[in-house]
Amino acid sequence: MIDETAVKYVAAVYGLVWVVTLAYIAILNAKLGRLERQLDEIAGLLERGAGDA
Amino acid sequence: MVIGSRRARPDGATVAATATAVLMALALGMIFFYVPTDVDQGYSQRIFYFHVPIALTTYTLFLWSALNAARYLWRRDPSLDLKSYVPMHLGVIFGSLTLATGSLWARISWGTWWFWGDTQLTTFLIIFLFNCAYFMLRFSVEPGERRATYSAVYALLGVGLIPLSVIGVRFAQRNELIHPITFNSNGANMDGSMFLTFLVALAAMLSLAVTMYLVELRGKRIDDRIRAIRRLAEART
Amino acid sequence: MRAYRALLRKDLLLEWRGRELVPAMLAFVLGAMVLVRFGLGGETLAGGTRAATGLLWVIVVFTSMLALVRSFAQEREHGIWDGLLSTPADRSAIWAARATATFLFLALTQVVAVPLFWLFFLQEGRSPSLGVLVAALLLADLGVAMLGSLLAGLATHVRAREVLLPVMFLPFMLPLVTVAVRLTVDTISPQTRGFHTSQGLGFLALYDTIFGLLGWALFEFVVED
Numbered sequence: 001m002i003d004e005t006a007v008k009y010v011a012a013v014y015g016l017v018w019v020v021t022l023a024y025i026a027i028l029n030a031k032l033g034r035l036e037r038q039l040d041e042i043a044g045l046l047e048r049g050a051g052d053a
Numbered sequence: 054m055v056i057g058s059r060r061a062r063p064d065g066a067t068v069a070a071t072a073t074a075v076l077m078a079l080a081l082g083m084i085f086f087y088v089p090t091d092v093d094q095g096y097s098q099r100i101f102y103f104h105v106p107i108a109l110t111t112y113t114l115f116l117w118s119a120l121n122a123a124r125y126l127w128r129r130d131p132s133l134d135l136k137s138y139v140p141m142h143l144g145v146i147f148g149s150l151t152l153a154t155g156s157l158w159a160r161i162s163w164g165t166w167w168f169w170g171d172t173q174l175t176t177f178l179i180i181f182l183f184n185c186a187y188f189m190l191r192f193s194v195e196p197g198e199r200r201a202t203y204s205a206v207y208a209l210l211g212v213g214l215i216p217l218s219v220i221g222v223r224f225a226q227r228n229e230l231i232h233p234i235t236f237n238s239n240g241a242n243m244d245g246s247m248f249l250t251f252l253v254a255l256a257a258m259l260s261l262a263v264t265m266y267l268v269e270l271r272g273k274r275i276d277d278r279i280r281a282i283r284r285l286a287e288a289r290t
Numbered sequence: 291m292r293a294y295r296a297l298l299r300k301d302l303l304l305e306w307r308g309r310e311l312v313p314a315m316l317a318f319v320l321g322a323m324v325l326v327r328f329g330l331g332g333e334t335l336a337g338g339t340r341a342a343t344g345l346l347w348v349i350v351v352f353t354s355m356l357a358l359v360r361s362f363a364q365e366r367e368h369g370i371w372d373g374l375l376s377t378p379a380d381r382s383a384i385w386a387a388r389a390t391a392t393f394l395f396l397a398l399t400q401v402v403a404v405p406l407f408w409l410f411f412l413q414e415g416r417s418p419s420l421g422v423l424v425a426a427l428l429l430a431d432l433g434v435a436m437l438g439s440l441l442a443g444l445a446t447h448v449r450a451r452e453v454l455l456p457v458m459f460l461p462f463m464l465p466l467v468t469v470a471v472r473l474t475v476d477t478i479s480p481q482t483r484g485f486h487t488s489q490g491l492g493f494l495a496l497y498d499t500i501f502g503l504l505g506w507a508l509f510e511f512v513v514e515d
């Protein structure tokens with residue numbers, strides 16, 4: 001007979017690894033967003049520069 | 054045209070991620086469907102296949118960080134500072150995960166969330182605190198060569214800390230080892246299929262760490278390049 | 291070698307003339323012990339002399355941290371640091387001199403603190419062996435002084451250094467305190483007296499050796515500018 005609480009704990013450990021991995025992906029995604037914004041700013045700078053020149 | 058673009062070929066991070074996916078799938082399959090239930094500890098023993106590989110990965114990351122710290126002090130290459138910092142950072146993540154999974158395992162096995170008399174727990178906690186102190190140091194110094202040097206010095210001090218913690222705590226506690234001993238001087242103390250599952254799980258966790266390492270490095274490199282490009286753009290306008 | 295002696299003389303003379311550091315340490319030790327003694331009222335510590343011995347080590351560690359923060363702060367205040375660095379002296383000599391001076395100050399503080407501690411806390415029940423305690427204290431002082439001088443050098447150039455130094459120091463203190471407490475507490479009861487004492491002292495010596503070597507090797511990276 002498999003003990004039910006034992007299964008819950010194993011599931012909790014398994015789930016924890018998932019959660020941490022997904023959190024990591026979310027943080028990376030946020031970083032990509034930040035980088036995109038910076039690229040937009042740079043593009044803006046260059047366009048303005050090209051407009052003046 | 055993008056400044057400094059690379060040729061298109063499978064880069065390290067992608068290869069590592071693919072390997073991780075395969076190994077992780079294999080490991081999970083083995084943990085839940087292949088390996089037999091432990092006679093002594095019951096179903097909850099399966100936490101072992103998560104907890105120990107994560108713990109070992111934490112130690113590996115730590116040693117890798119210290120190695121690159123030494124190389125940085127030797128060669129002063131800024132990329133080595135990054136290669137020392139990122140594993141340390143991942144070490145905090147995996148370390149926290151080790152403590153959390155260990156806590157859960159302790160709870161179901163011994164009834165408590167923590168046990169101060171246990172040598173391995175205490176040793177790990179010491180290393181984890183060291184890890185956190187590293188970050189406090191890092192965030193207290195302005196980015197630059199000084200920060201890199203100080204981080205490297207502290208990382209190397211940590212290498213001295215590991216063996217001392219292990220020996221010291223073992224001396225001080227001398228309790229009956231409640232922490233399940235799976236590896237002793239006779240080799241793996243477990244059934245063949247369990248050992249195989251453990252190895253696969255270990256490979257999966259290490260592979261995960263390598264993937265995260267390569268991805269983070271890539272992210273930081275992109276950070277630097279964008280900063281450089283921005284400076285060029287500002288100079289031109 | 292000559293530089294080391296000169297620097298050591300400088301550190302000791304500075305303290306002798308200024309008398310800021312050792313009195314501060316003594317005040318701290320005394321204050322801490324009085325506070326705990328009164329905090330306990332007439333009670334003995336639960337756990338008796340064993341707990342008291344652990345407490346002694348805690349006080350020792352805090353005093354050491356105080357000593358380190360203060361001594362490097364003094365250097366900065368008096369602008370001595372830059373002067374030192376402009377000399378052609380081997381950087382490690384600075385570290386060695388600082389470590390020796392700190393060791394002496396710690397030992398000096400403990401000469402006063404240990405009898406006081408005995409008076410305050412060890413009157414009832416058996417006491418830990420004085421010889422082992424003294425040996426352990428000296429070895430621990432050495433380790434603290436060596437590692438602490440290195441870390442304090444790191445912390446000087448950093449913001450929030452009063453907070454950072456104890457934080458950086460703590461993980462390294464843990465194995466030291468764990469062993470020292472176990473070592474000295476074991477000497478209290480006759481059954482465990484002499485048991486593993488040499489191992490414990492050996493560990494402390496190993497600790498000192500490792501951090502001595504690391505401190506000596508790494509200090510020049512800390513002070514370059």
